[in-house]
Amino acid sequence: MIEEIRIADLGVIGSAQVALGAGLTVLTGETGAGKTMVLTALSLLLGGKADPATVRTGAPGASVEGRVVLAPGHAALERASDAGGAVDDDGSLLLVRTVSAGGDAGSGRSRAFVGGRSVPQAVLAELAESLVTVHGQADQARLRSAAHQRAALDEFAGPEHAATLAAYRDAWTTRTRVRAQLDELVERAQDRARESELLRLGLAEVERVDPQPGEDVDLLAEEQRLAHTEDLRLAAVEAHGALVGDPDSASGAVSAVELVDQARRALEHVAAHDAALAGLAGRVGEAGYLLADVATELAAYTEDLQADPRRLEVVNQRRAELATLTRAYGSDVAEVLEWARTAGLRLLDLEGGDQRIAELREQLRGLDETVTAAAATLSATRSQAAERLAAAVTAELAGLAMGGARLEVEVRPAAEPGAWGADEVEMLLVPHAGAPARPLGKGASGGELSRVMLALEVSLAQGAGEDRPGTFVFDEVDAGVGGRAAVEVGRRLAALARDAQVVVVTHLAQVAAFADHHLVVSKSTQAGVDVVTASDVRSVTGDERVRELARMLSGQEESDAARTHAAELLELSGVGR
Incomplete structure (x- = not known):
């Protein structure tokens, strides 16, 4: 209140x-x-x-x-x-x-x-x-609207009808969403088929080449080694000779290993006299051991290094295959493998489109049945409520000095179901006995x-008052x-x-x-x-109220006749209740 x-x-x-x-x-x-x-x-x-x-x-x-x-x-x-x-x-x-x-x-x-x-x-x-x-006055205009007439009938029909209407609207909303999803999938079927074919071709190419993780990096290193075998061999031989000397050389040049060994012996000769110098002698000895190890590895490297034109051709061919993939699907093998993974998932999704269409069609059939059943229930309860509402309003009109008037509430099938059911609701007024029923929007005066x-x-x-505003x-x-x-x-x-x-x-x-x-x-x-x-x-109460009613009746609040009439109205209203 x-x-x-x-x-x-x-x-x-x-x-x-x-x-x-x-x-x-x-x-x-x-x-x-x-x-x-x-x-x-x-x-x-x-x-x-x-x-x-x-x-x-x-x-x-x-x-x-x-x-x-x-x-x-x-x-x-x-x-x-x-x-x-x-x-x-x-x-x-x-x-x-x-x-x-x-x-x-x-x-x-x-x-x-x-x-x-x-x-x-x-x-x-x-x-x-x-x-x-x-x-x-604006609400009178709205009362001419078919939507407001339907809403009034639904309100009068009661809480069970309201629950059915809510269930219908939920099913209708879900059906609308499913229908939209199905239409989109069907419309895009050709696009999905085209995308699926491209993905299958790409995945088949990746499967044929079968790139391995890091393979492109390893092949590049191998190609560099095979393409420069002679340069690598000469460099290793020269370095080996510098470390250990060349026994066939006539120059008699002293090797690095010999010079380091000579330095070690010189320091060790006096190491007993100075701990610092002894430490340096040890480090020089370690350097000698390291040089000897490197010289050994260089000798083994030179012995193992061999030119292999056939292997070089295989490596170049493999790198060319990988380059074709990377140009199409990524900048390196790692990106190609990632593309293949995501493409496989996308292909599964696309190929599942037909199944999804079938599922949506089945769901839509079920929703159609639910909507149809709920719409039928709504139509039945609306028709029943329409009879009760027409009778109730007609009885009220009789008490409003429209004794010959009658309200008719028609519930008829709509051209197609909508968000509020499969009915059209129209209220028609028979203003007096013998007059034809005409829609409220056309045949009723403002007073009516x-x-x-x-x-x-x-x-x-009186019908559904519990949930109405107070x-x-x-x-x-x-x-x-x-x-x-x-x-x-x-x-x-x-x-x-x-x-x-x-x-x-x-x-x-x-x-x-x-x-x-x-x-x-x-x-x-x-x-x-x-x-x-x-x-x-x-x-206003008492005499003040009588004066106000007299003013409303005649415009003359002090008129004895108007005041008498006003007093009669107050008495009548008390009895009329």
């Missing part, structure tokens, strides 16, 4: 506090007094679009505060808690919306707060879904739509209604208010007479400018 609304600098309202109680609350007042701004304030609290043009002239911005009181576990409390808002100990939740004035750079912005925490505007809109149902909408709202509240707001839905019909509109609003909070903006005294709480909005003049102040929104 909305407990109160505080408004500052919104339209003609400078400052006002609107206290809303349980049951039926009506807001009345002269045209232009600011009743519409009260509903604009409520719209802002419910996440409606903020318009900087509604900010009071000369004010930097407008603000609206609303306090709602909710039962523990209410969906709005849970959503507010998720958004970080704080809930008072008594279960009340504070909603705030501010709008800055237009004109300056960065102006015209709005901010929203829930339980003291700044939140996106959308959070207020989410809270509104479980808090308030608002009806006005007002009463149909009220009758529908009362029927929905507050209803009606903005002049009695437009185009008068006389006895206006009295019956007030009676039905009062009936709806037995189980919910109902707030109505009205110009009809016949409706206002049924209110549990009657608020009058007036305006003052300050410095030549119209303004609604805190004292201009007041609750």
Whole structure:
């Protein structure tokens, strides 16, 4: 329930506090007094679009505060808690919306707060879904929409129908996704076949060549050795001769091994006299051993090194094969092997496409059966609910001075199933006995739509009311209604208010007479400018209420006849309940 609304600098309202109680609350007042701004304030609290043009002239911005009181576990409390808002100990939740004035750079912005925490505007809109149902002239236009008529019927059908609809929508969503995946796979079948063939050719070539890890590096080293055999042999022979000498040489040159051995002996001769020199002698001896080992290895290298033109040809041919692979699939053998690994996995995936298509087709068949079965159930429950809703609304219309009127709710097969089932729902109105049934969007006047909408709202509240918002707001839905019909509109609003909070903006005294709480909005003049102040929104009772009803009836609140008529209305409304 909305407990109160505080408004500052919104339209003609400078400052006002609107206290809303349980049951039926009506807001009345002269045209232009600011009743519409009260509903604009409520719209802002419910996440409606903020318009900087509604900010009071000369004010930097407008603000609206609303306090709602909710039962523990209410969906709005849970959503507010998720958004970080704080809930008072008594279960009340504070909603705030501010709008800055237009004109300056960065102006015209709005901010929203829930339980003291700044939140996106959308959070207020989410809270509104479980808090308030608002009806006005725009909602009459929406009632002409087939989608809104279907939604109203689904709401009336009850929780079991809602569960079936949710299951249908889940299956429909899954079916849509699977259908899209299947279509994509089928459309890309030729591309997959082409890619598979290229991968198979590449893998066959890699398998034929059979490159081994590091083979390209080893072959390059071998090719260098085979291609320069003679140069390598001459260098090894020359180095060997320098180390050990050439016994066939006539020059008598001393070898490196001999010179090092000579140095060792010279140092060892005096090593006993100096430890440092003894250490050097040892190191020279180690160098001699190392030179001797190197000389031995050079001799063996020279002996083993042989030119092998045939092997060189084989190596070059193998390197050419590897070069062909690396040009196509990588910069070296390692990259070629990695390409082959990933290509093999990709080929498995591509070749599994046909199997995947078969799996998706089988899944789609199952989903088609599920969707068809759920759609049939929806059609059956909608048809049953349509009969009940038509009867309920028709009974309500009889009490709204439309005794000969009848609402028909048609459920017929749609051209093809959609996200909401396989039905088209249309509401038709027979305005009076003998008249043909015509769609609400074509044959109903504004006054008739007002009463149909009220009758529908009362029927929905009685049919599936547990999950519906606890507050209803009606903005002049009695437009185009008068006389006895206006009295019956007030009676039905009062009936709806037995189980919910109902707030109505009205110009009809016949409706206002049924209110549990009657608020009058007036305006003052300050410095030549119209303004609604805190004292201009007041609750009227007793004689004040009679005067307000008299004003609404005749425009003359002090008229004895009007006051008498007003008193009769109040008495009638009390008896009529």
